[in-house]
Amino acid sequence: MPRTVLLADDEDGIRRMLGLILSDLGHEVIEARDGREALSLFEARRPDIVVTDVRMPGVDGLDLLRRIKAERPGTEVIIITGHADLDLAIEGLRLDAGDFIAKPVRAEVLEIAIRRAEAKIGLREQLARQSEELQRRLHDELAASQLRFQLLFDEAPCFIAVLDRNLVITAANRRLKEEIGGHVGELCHKALKRSASRCPECPVQATFRDGQSHRAEAVIVSREGKPLHVLIRTAPILGPDGEVEQVMELAADITEVRQLENHLTQLGMLMASLSHGIKGLLTALDGAVYKVDSGIKRDDRERLVDGWAEVRTLLGRVKGMVLDILYCAKKREPNLARVDVAEFAARVADVIESKAETHGVGFVRDFGPSLGTFMLDEGALSAALVNLLENAVEACLADASRREHEVTFAVRRNSGALALSIADNGVGMPAETKNKLFTVFFSTKGSRGTGLGLFIARQTVQAHGGTIGVESTPGEGSVFTITLPGAARDSCEAEMKEPAAKPPA
Numbered sequence: 001m002p003r004t005v006l007l008a009d010d011e012d013g014i015r016r017m018l019g020l021i022l023s024d025l026g027h028e029v030i031e032a033r034d035g036r037e038a039l040s041l042f043e044a045r046r047p048d049i050v051v052t053d054v055r056m057p058g059v060d061g062l063d064l065l066r067r068i069k070a071e072r073p074g075t076e077v078i079i080i081t082g083h084a085d086l087d088l089a090i091e092g093l094r095l096d097a098g099d100f101i102a103k104p105v106r107a108e109v110l111e112i113a114i115r116r117a118e119a120k121i122g123l124r125e126q127l128a129r130q131s132e133e134l135q136r137r138l139h140d141e142l143a144a145s146q147l148r149f150q151l152l153f154d155e156a157p158c159f160i161a162v163l164d165r166n167l168v169i170t171a172a173n174r175r176l177k178e179e180i181g182g183h184v185g186e187l188c189h190k191a192l193k194r195s196a197s198r199c200p201e202c203p204v205q206a207t208f209r210d211g212q213s214h215r216a217e218a219v220i221v222s223r224e225g226k227p228l229h230v231l232i233r234t235a236p237i238l239g240p241d242g243e244v245e246q247v248m249e250l251a252a253d254i255t256e257v258r259q260l261e262n263h264l265t266q267l268g269m270l271m272a273s274l275s276h277g278i279k280g281l282l283t284a285l286d287g288a289v290y291k292v293d294s295g296i297k298r299d300d301r302e303r304l305v306d307g308w309a310e311v312r313t314l315l316g317r318v319k320g321m322v323l324d325i326l327y328c329a330k331k332r333e334p335n336l337a338r339v340d341v342a343e344f345a346a347r348v349a350d351v352i353e354s355k356a357e358t359h360g361v362g363f364v365r366d367f368g369p370s371l372g373t374f375m376l377d378e379g380a381l382s383a384a385l386v387n388l389l390e391n392a393v394e395a396c397l398a399d400a401s402r403r404e405h406e407v408t409f410a411v412r413r414n415s416g417a418l419a420l421s422i423a424d425n426g427v428g429m430p431a432e433t434k435n436k437l438f439t440v441f442f443s444t445k446g447s448r449g450t451g452l453g454l455f456i457a458r459q460t461v462q463a464h465g466g467t468i469g470v471e472s473t474p475g476e477g478s479v480f481t482i483t484l485p486g487a488a489r490d491s492c493e494a495e496m497k498e499p500a501a502k503p504p505a
Contacts, residue, residue, distance in 0.1 A: 003118060004028045006047040008038035008064065009080070010056045014105070018051065021107045025114060035059025039067060042075075049117045050077045051110075054088045062088065065095050074124055076117035080105060159220075159230065159251040162237065163188055163204050170246060181223040188249070192220040207234040207247045220251065229258040285314045334377035334463045341371035341418065345411045348382050352389040352407075361396045362406035371411060374418050376464060376484065384457035385409075388422045388480050391454075395426030401475060416486025425477040434472050 005027045009015040015031055022029045030045055032038035035056045042050065050068060054061035065077050079092040079100040089100040098120060099113040153160060154174035159182075162171035167188045176182045182191035188204065189195045198205075203214035216232045230251040239245035291307030294300070349365050356363040389409060396405035408423045429437070437454055461468040464484050472478035 001118075001122075002026045002028065003048040003121070004030065004045060005114070006030045006032065006038060006041055006045070006050045006052075008032040008035065008050065008052040008056065008061070010034050010053065014053075018105060018110065021110055022051070022114070025111060027114070035061070035064045038064055042068060043071075046072070048076065048121055049114065050075060052077065052079065054079050054081045054085055054092065062092060062095065065092055065097055069096050074121075076120055078113050078117060156250075158253070159192075161188065161192075161249045161251075163247050163249060164245075165208055167198065167202070167204060179222055180220060192251075193218075194221050203232055203234045204247045204249055207236050208244050211236050211238075211244050217254075218251075227255075228253055229255045285311065285318075288314055334380060334460075336375045336377055338373050339376055339378050341374050341411065341413070342367055344374075344376075344378060344382070345371070345409070345420075348385045348389070349409055351382075351386050352393065352409075355390070356393045356407055359393065359397055360405075361393050362404065364406060364408040366408055366410035368410075368412040371413055371418075374484070376418075377460070380460045381464065384460040385420065385422070385482075387454070387457055392422050392424035392426065392478070392480075395424050395428075395478060397426075399425075399427040399475075418484040418486075420482040420484075421479060423477065423479040428474040428476050428478055429472045430474055434470055437470060 005022050007015060007018055007022065007029055008031075009018065010033060012033075015033070019029045019031055027049075030041050030047060032041050035052075036059050038050070038052060039059060041047075050064070052061040052064050056064075059067075061079055065079070068075050068077055073096070076098040077092075077096075079089055079097045080103060081089040081092075081100055082103045089102075092100055098117050101109055101113055153171075156173060156175070159176040159180060160171075160173040161169050161176055161182060164170055169182055169184050169186050169188060169191060172182050172184060180192060182188075189198050193199070199218070201216065203216045206212075206214045213236070214234050218230055218232055219227050220230055222228055231254050232249060232251045235248045235250070236244045237246040237248055288307050288310035292304055292311060293307075295302075295304030295307050345367055346365070349363070353363045389407065392407045396407065399405065402425070406425055408421075410419075410421045410423070412419045458468050461482050461484070466482060466484035468480065468482050470478060470480050
C-alpha cells in the first residue's frame with residue numbers, strides 16, 4: 001500500500017533522483033534539504049518511512065535517527081552511506097535503523113529496502129490490530145466474568161460483606177444492602193448489629209490473625225429493626241504477597257430454624273410441665289367427683305352442690321389448659337373480621353365485671369368517643385384481654401395494703417390506631433418479674449397457673465401487628481398497654497372490599 005516517505009539529503013541531484021524512484025514505487029515523497037528541515041517535516045507530517053543520508057550539515061543522519069526513534073520508535077529509517085562510512089552505517093543499525101544503502105544508490109537496491117520497511121510496518125500494524133482485538137476480547141470476557149461474579153455475589157441466598165483490617169465494609173451484596181442496610185464504608189458491627197463496639201469474639205478478626213476460615217452464630221438487626229439469627233462463615237482474601245488483605249464474611253439467615261427449634265423446645269417443656277399439672281387436676285377432679293357421689297348417697301344437698309361446683313371449676317381449668325396447649329402447638333393467622341369496637345369492649349368488660357364486683361374490686365369502663373370499627377380476631381383478642389383483666393383482679397385481691405381496689409379498662413382511637421389499656425392498683429411487680437412476664441411457662445400464680453396466658457396474649461397482639469407493654473411498681477399496681485396499628489386495619493379493609501367467593505353449588 002502507498003506510504004508517506006520522508007527523503008533527507010543535502011545534495012539536490014541525489015534527492016531528485018531518489019524522489020523519482022520512490023514516486024514510481026507509488027509513495028508520497030516529502031523532501032528535506034538537511035537534518036533540521038527533516039525534523040520539522042517529520043513532526044508535521046509523521047511519515048511512515050524515512051530515507052536519510054548519514055552525512056548532512058547541522059543535524060546529520062545519525063542525530064536525525066536518534067530523535068525520530070525517541071519520538072516514534074515504530075518509524076522505519078533507511079540510512080544512505082558512502083563506502084568509507086561503513087562504521088557510521090553499523091552505528092545506525094545499533095540505533096535501530098531498519099536498513100542501510102551504500103552510494104551510489106541503485107534503484108533496485110532502494111526498492112528492496114523500501115519493500116522490507118513496508119513489510120515491517122505491515123507486520124507491526126497486523127500485530128497492533130491483533131493485539132487490539134485480543135485486548136477487546138479480554139475486556140469483553142473480563143466484563144462478562146465480572147458481571148457473572150456480580151450476579152452470583154448479589155443473588156447469593158445469604159448476606160455477604162468484604163471487610164478490611166479495620167472491619168470496614170469494602171464490598172456488600174444486594175441482599176445485605178437491601179435487608180440489613182449495610183453499605184460500603186460502614187463499620188461491620190455498626191451496619192449489622194447497630195452496635196458501637198466490636199464483637200468480643202469476632203470471626204473476621206480471627207481470620208486476619210491466622211488466615212483460617214472461622215464460623216460463629218450471631219444475631220444481627222434488619223433494616224426494620226427485626227433481630228435475625230445468622231450463621232457466619234469467614235474466608236481469607238490473600239494479596240500478592242500471600243498475606244490476608246481482606247476477609248469475606250458470609251452470613252446465612254437461620255432465624256426460621258431457630259424459631260422452629262424454640263417452638264419444639266417449648267412444646268417439649270409444655271408437655272413435661274402440663275403432664276404434672278393435668279395429673280394434679282385429675283386427682284383433684286377425683287376428689288370432687290367423690291364428694292358429688294357421697295352427696296348423692298347421703299342425700300346431702302350442700303355436699304352435692306359444693307362437689308359439683310368444684311367439678312365445674314376443675315373442668316374449666318382443664319378446658320383452659322387444653323385450649324392453651326392447642327394455641328401454642330399450632331401457629332395460626334388471626335381470623336380477622338370488622339368489629340364494632342365499643343360493642344366488643346363492652347362484651348369483654350361484661351365477662352370480668354361480675355367477678356371483680358363479687359370480690360369487692362371496683363371495675364371502671366373508660367371507653368373513648370367515636371371508637372368506630374376495627375379489623376380484628378374477636379375470639380383471640382377477647383381471650384387475651386380477659387386474661388389480662390383476670391390477672392388485674394387477682395393482683396388486687398393479692399394486695400392487703402389497702403382496702404379499696406380498682407381495675408380500669410380503657411379503650412381509645414388514636415390516629416387510626418386502637419389503644420387498649422388495663423390498669424390496676426394491686427400488688428404490682430418488681431423489674432425482674434416484669435422482664436420475664438411474657439416468657440413461656442413463667443407464672444406468678446405458682447401451681448395455679450400454666451405460664452401460658454401472657455405468652456399467648458403477646459402472640460395474639462403480635463399476630464395483629466401490634467405491641468403489648470407493661471409498666472409496674474411494687475405496691476402501686478400495673479398498667480398493660482396494647483396498641484394495634486391502623487396500617488394493619490387499612491390493609492384488612494382493602495381485603496374486605498374484594499367480593500366474597502361464591503359457595504360451591
